[in-house]
Amino acid sequence: MPFTERSESTRTAIVSTARRLFADRGYQGTTIRAVAAEAGIDPSMVMRYYGNKEGLFAAAVDIDLGLPSAADLPRDRIGEAIAGHVLRRWEGELADELIILLLRSACTNETAAEQLRQVFQRQVLPLVREISGDAPDADRRAALLGTQVIGLAMCRYVLRLPSMVAMDRPTLVASLAPVLRHYLLGDLDRDLDGAPRP
Amino acid sequence: MPFTERSESTRTAIVSTARRLFADRGYQGTTIRAVAAEAGIDPSMVMRYYGNKEGLFAAAVDIDLGLPSAADLPRDRIGEAIAGHVLRRWEGELADELIILLLRSACTNETAAEQLRQVFQRQVLPLVREISGDAPDADRRAALLGTQVIGLAMCRYVLRLPSMVAMDRPTLVASLAPVLRHYLLGDLDRDLDGAPRP
DNA sequence: CCACGGTGTCAACCAGCGTTGGCCTACCCT
DNA sequence: AGGGTAGGCCAACGCTGGTTGACACCGTGG
Numbered sequence: 001m002p003f004t005e006r007s008e009s010t011r012t013a014i015v016s017t018a019r020r021l022f023a024d025r026g027y028q029g030t031t032i033r034a035v036a037a038e039a040g041i042d043p044s045m046v047m048r049y050y051g052n053k054e055g056l057f058a059a060a061v062d063i064d065l066g067l068p069s070a071a072d073l074p075r076d077r078i079g080e081a082i083a084g085h086v087l088r089r090w091e092g093e094l095a096d097e098l099i100i101l102l103l104r105s106a107c108t109n110e111t112a113a114e115q116l117r118q119v120f121q122r123q124v125l126p127l128v129r130e131i132s133g134d135a136p137d138a139d140r141r142a143a144l145l146g147t148q149v150i151g152l153a154m155c156r157y158v159l160r161l162p163s164m165v166a167m168d169r170p171t172l173v174a175s176l177a178p179v180l181r182h183y184l185l186g187d188l189d190r191d192l193d194g195a196p197r198p
Numbered sequence: 199m200p201f202t203e204r205s206e207s208t209r210t211a212i213v214s215t216a217r218r219l220f221a222d223r224g225y226q227g228t229t230i231r232a233v234a235a236e237a238g239i240d241p242s243m244v245m246r247y248y249g250n251k252e253g254l255f256a257a258a259v260d261i262d263l264g265l266p267s268a269a270d271l272p273r274d275r276i277g278e279a280i281a282g283h284v285l286r287r288w289e290g291e292l293a294d295e296l297i298i299l300l301l302r303s304a305c306t307n308e309t310a311a312e313q314l315r316q317v318f319q320r321q322v323l324p325l326v327r328e329i330s331g332d333a334p335d336a337d338r339r340a341a342l343l344g345t346q347v348i349g350l351a352m353c354r355y356v357l358r359l360p361s362m363v364a365m366d367r368p369t370l371v372a373s374l375a376p377v378l379r380h381y382l383l384g385d386l387d388r389d390l391d392g393a394p395r396p
Numbered sequence: 397c398c399a400c401g402g403t404g405t406c407a408a409c410c411a412g413c414g415t416t417g418g419c420c421t422a423c424c425c426t
Numbered sequence: 427a428g429g430g431t432a433g434g435c436c437a438a439c440g441c442t443g444g445t446t447g448a449c450a451c452c453g454t455g456g
Contacts, residue, residue, distance in 0.1 A: 004404070026306030028226040029445060042405055047445065107305035108224030113357050120359055143266055143353065143361035144373055150357075151349020155341065159304055159311050161318055163341035175342055175386055188373055189298075195306050205433065230414065240435050245415065 011049055013039045018060040027057060027109040031144065041142055054111065061102050061115060065123045066094065071132035079177030086149055087169055090157065100157045103150065105140035120146060131184050144183045152176065209247055211237045216258040221299035225255060225307040252309065259300050261311060263321045264292065266326035274383055276329065277375030284347055285367050288355065298355045301348065318344060342381040350374065369394050 007159075017039040021030040032053055036043040050056040068090065073081045088094050097163040102119070105112035128142035135141070152172075167175075182188075215237040219228040230251055233243040248254040264287065271279045284290050300317075303310035318340075326340035333339070350370075351363040365373075380386075 010403085026226075028224070029306055030447085033443070043444085044406085044446080048403090050419065052443070104305045106391060107302045107352075108227050116357055117359060120361075125361070139361045140365065140369070140373070143365065146352045146359060147349035147362065148346055148377075149349070150352050151345035151347070154305075154348050154352055156344045159314055161315060161341060161344060163318075163323075163337045164345065167338065167341065171338075175338070179346075179380065182377065208433080229412080231412085241414085242416075242436085246433085251414070300446065 010039070010041055014046055014049060015059050016058070018056050019101065022060055022105060024056065026107075027105040027112060032056070034062045045183075047048060056116060057105075057111070061098060061105070061112065063098055063102055063115070063119050065099070065119065067123055067127050070127060073131065075185075077177075079179070079181030080173055082145075082149075082180045082184075083173040083176040086152070089171060090153065091169070100153060103153055104158055104190065114132065128184065137188065140188070141183050144188075145180060147180055148176065148183065203390030207245060208237070208239055212239065212244055213254070213257055215331070216254050217296060217299060220255065220258055220303060221295045224305070225303040225310060231327055237283070255303075255307075255309070259296060259303070259310065261296055261300055261313070261317050263287065263297070263317065265321055267324050268325060271329070273383075275375075277282060277377070278371055279349075280343075280378050280382075281371040281374040284350070285371060289352065289367070296352060301351055326382065335386065339381050342386075343378060346377055346381065348373065 006179050014035060018030070018035045018050075021035055021038065024030075035056070036046055046056060050059055068081075068085065089096060090099065102112055102116055106116045124146060125139070125142045128145060129135075129138045132138045132141055152164075155161045168175050199370055212233060216228070216233045217234065219233055221239075222228075226285055230244050231241050233254070246392075247255055266283065273377060275319060287294060288297065300314055304314045305311075306350060323337070323340045327336045330336045330339055350362075353359045
């Protein structure tokens with residue numbers, strides 16, 4: 001292997017191992033020593049390349065949800081589209097354990113929590129604004145959508161509630177789609193099953 | 199202070215401090231030394247009374263959601279009732295930071311995750327079964343309800359998404375009630391805003 | 397060929413952690 | 427009154443983790 005490329009290869013070995021361990025064990029549960037050991041290199045290399053543990057974490061967690069733009073979403077099946085995208089991103093073809101890692105870590109690590117807030121602010125909120133046609137309650141809609149999606153991730157991937165793990169993907173998409181659609185486009189002051197509020 | 203009561207008072211001092219710190223910093227982020235220091239006693243007392251850190255955690259996290267029975271819930275406003283109960287339990291009159299603590303800790307601590315699964319299994323699932331009249335899809339309904347409620351807790355109390363923190367309680371109840379009602383009693387294969395699925 | 401810069405290793409430091417055992421002290425019981 | 431017991435504190439151990447610095451290695455460029 002050429003000399004100049006060796007650095008790059010160990011860099012990626014470190015960061016990809018770090019992603020896995022952070023995802024498995026959270027921020028505090030992951031040790032630099034463990035990352036180095038599993039990557040087959042010395043702990044001091046981690047320090048050299050990433051400065052400190054926070055630096056490694058920041059390098060490992062660089063999230064792009066890869067959300068489509070509003071124009072590419074079928075308006076009449078928007079719930080299915082969002083739910084499908086989300087699940088593809090977590091357990092399907094585009095699977096990226098980074099997002100779950102970030103969620104896990106954000107529970108006990110303020111840096112991670114802030115990073116997650118940024119992801120929401122910069123990627124989710126704009127999309128919801130676009131979808132809802134810059135409705136004045138777009139913030140509220142985005143927040144509600146966030147609760148449902150994050151709750152799904154928590155129950156299925158982090159807590160692994162048996163009832164949640166047992167559901168297959170299509171059923172999940174079908175179950176969540178109406179709610180997501182409701183949060184995005186529905187009448188928030190009306191019942192979801194057709195009956196108007198008293 | 200009488201001799202025999204002194205023990206009890208430091209016991210409760212320890213465990214209540216532990217609750218707060220665990221809630222703030224998670225399992226690994228909380229140190230016995232810190233608990234002892236904030237409680238104004240010696241770390242070794244914690245060991246004497248609770249054996250070890252796991253024991254302290256178990257003592258600190260003993261959750262009773264205090265869910266009402268199905269008979270006491272108004273069927274036509276079941277969503278509002280559940281949402282209201284949940285929020286009262288977290289930030290209202292019955293506020294109990296233990297639940298949030300457990301949720302936070304469960305992200306990185308398998309013991310806590312298991313405990314949370316038990317809470318779901320033993321307290322949430324039976325109620326949902328009762329409400330849904332032992333419907334065959336009660337598990338699915340309970341799981342979906344779980345995602346929404348846990349997602350709410352995560353976004354509002356753990357991640358503190360600004361859009362979520364900003365909403366007042368009545369608005370929150372009104373926004374969530376239709377979805378909760380839908381998961382409990384609605385037609386899961388039908389859109390929430392009145393339009394039947396194609 | 398040989399110095400130089402970047403790659404990698406080794407050993408150690410230092411702080412913080414959970415945990416332990418010994419000790420003092422204050423109370424209760426006889 | 428006095429001995430036993432339980433509450434409480436102190437100092438220390440062993441360990442692990444992040445971090446550091448010195449040193450060996452290897453290509454490349456002069």
